[in-house]
Amino acid sequence: EAQVTQNPRYLITVTGKKLTVTCSQNMNHEYMSWYRQDPGLGLRQIYYSMNVEVTDKGDVPEGYKVSRKEKRNFPLILESPSPNQTSLYFCASSKAGEAEAFFGQGTRLTVV
Amino acid sequence: GENVEQHPSTLSVQEGDSAVIKCTYSDSASNYFPWYKQELGKGPQLIIDIRSNVGEKKDQRIAVTLNKTAKHFSLHITETQPEDSAVYFCAASIRGYSTLTFGKGTMLLVSP
Numbered sequence: 639e640a641q642v643t644q645n646p647r648y649l650i651t652v653t654g655k656k657l658t659v660t661c662s663q664n665m666n667h668e669y670m671s672w673y674r675q676d677p678g679l680g681l682r683q684i685y686y687s688m689n690v691e692v693t694d695k696g697d698v699p700e701g702y703k704v705s706r707k708e709k710r711n712f713p714l715i716l717e718s719p720s721p722n723q724t725s726l727y728f729c730a731s732s733k734a735g736e737a738e739a740f741f742g743q744g745t746r747l748t749v750v
Numbered sequence: 751g752e753n754v755e756q757h758p759s760t761l762s763v764q765e766g767d768s769a770v771i772k773c774t775y776s777d778s779a780s781n782y783f784p785w786y787k788q789e790l791g792k793g794p795q796l797i798i799d800i801r802s803n804v805g806e807k808k809d810q811r812i813a814v815t816l817n818k819t820a821k822h823f824s825l826h827i828t829e830t831q832p833e834d835s836a837v838y839f840c841a842a843s844i845r846g847y848s849t850l851t852f853g854k855g856t857m858l859l860v861s862p
Contacts, residue, residue, distance in 0.1 A: 642793075671849075680756075680854035681794070681839060697751075728793055737782045737843040739850055741793030 640665045644729050644742035651719055651749055659714045659745050661729030668734035670712040674698065674725040675744075681728065687712055688734075719749040752777040754842050756853025764861055769830050771856045773840035774822040780842040783816060783823045784850070788837040797838075798825070830860045 642663045651657055663670065671686035673696075683696030687706040701723055703715040712731075716723060726746050730739040753776040763769050775783075781802035786794035800807045800814045800823065807814050811830075816823040827834055837857050841850040 673852075678759075678854060681852040683849070683851075686849065730793075737850060738784065738796055738799065739794075741786075741795070743793050744791075 640740070642729055642731050642740050642742035644727075644745050647743060647745060649745060649747050651747070653720055653749055654718050657716050657719060657747075659716075659727060659729075659747070661712045661714065661742060662710050663712075663729075663731040663740070664710065665731060665733070665740065666709065667731035667740075668709070669732045670706070671696065671730050671739070672702070672704065672712070672714050673728045673730065675728060676725050684714070684727075716747075719747075721749050723747065724749050752780055752842055752851040754840060754851050754853040756840050756856060758856060759854065760857045760859070762859045762861065763830050765830060765832060767830055769825075769827045769834070769858055769860075771825045771838055771840070771858070772822060773824070773842075773853050774820075775842040775851075776821070777842070777844070778818075778821065779844050780851075782843045783814070784841050784843075785812075785814060785825050786839045786841065786852075788839065788855075790836075794839055827858075830858075832860050832862050834858060835860045 645660045668689045672684040673681040685704040687693045729742040732739045756773045784799035787797045788794040813826045837855045840853040843850045
């Protein structure tokens with residue numbers, strides 16, 4: 639089954655404790671991205687990657703890091719999480735040249 | 751960069767009525783306009799899209815219209831059903847660049 643898989647689905651952590659949210663896709667898509675969803679603000683892009691070892695900032699990159707060492711994986715790293723990073727996070731992938739994005743199920747992160 | 755405005759933020763209709771959600775975009779270079787449906791606890795899922803060389807597209811009870819001159823596009827759902835209740839997002843992109851800019855979303859509530 640074609641899918642984008644995120645882990646974990648739910649995470650509660652404390653301020654300053656480094657965490658990683660994993661994202662994996664099995665569709666051989668070149669393009670992957672991370673979004674955060676907040677009430678009243680919709681989906682905002684954090685980082686995106688056009689291919690392996692190619693990443694770039696989206697609209698709200700502050701406080702986040704990403705890496706793309708393999709085509710299928712695109713982890714999101716919060717080196718020192720803060721409460722304003724409490725949000726619902728989505729990973730998405732798409733085929734190069736095709737804008738249709740396939741989304742994961744989401745990761746609800748709470749930073750206390 | 752691109753900016754997408756979406757209205758209304760909430761929409762309540764009776765089962766069987768029609769629902770219309772409207773979006774405007776700012777970048778005249780955008781040429782791909784998808785609509786995503788997000789059900790509770792799930793990631794957004796593409797329901798219909800339209801490209802700039804087409805003025806209207808239909809798929810059963812849903813349709814999308816595009817006015818490139820005015821830079822706005824709309825989602826129309828006819829004969830609404832309770833299972834249509836969800837958050838709907840419009841988006842715009844320059845096809846081939848694989849970057850979607852989303853509207854803030856519309857929560858559609860269909861009452862039986």
